[in-house]
Amino acid sequence: MPDWLPLVWPSSWGIFPATVVLYQDICRLVMLMYPSAEVSLITHVAKEAFVAVLNDGRLQLEVMKCELQNVEAVLSRAIKLEAYEQSLPAQLKEV
Numbered sequence: 024m025p026d027w028l029p030l031v032w033p034s035s036w037g038i039f040p041a042t043v044v045l046y047q048d049i050c051r052l053v054m055l056m057y058p059s060a061e062v063s064l065i066t067h068v069a070k071e072a073f074v075a076v077l078n079d080g081r082l083q084l085e086v087m088k089c090e091l092q093n094v095e096a097v098l099s100r101a102i103k104l105e106a107y108e109q110s111l112p113a114q115l116k117e118v
Contacts, residue, residue: 045073
């Protein structure tokens with residue numbers, strides 16, 4: 024789990040959003056698949072896998088546009104974009 028996550032999602036709020044659980048699963052699986060690989064390979068595979076399994080095409084596109092360097096940055100951006108989306112009135116979401 025990224026060091027900053029408890030700062031934005033305190034444990035008192037309950038379960039993490041699905042995006043965070045997805046991030047944790049991807050990181051765990053990549054570490055199991057490539058236990059002795061270089062960090063750069065693990066970072067690349069985790070980042071690409073995380074983006075690939077996001078279930079929202081617009082979210083995937085917005086995250087890919089940023090050309091982020093690691094999976095933690097992708098997670099942070101995805102959480103922000105999801106929060107922005109949820110905060111918009113329904114009329115703006117349809118545009």
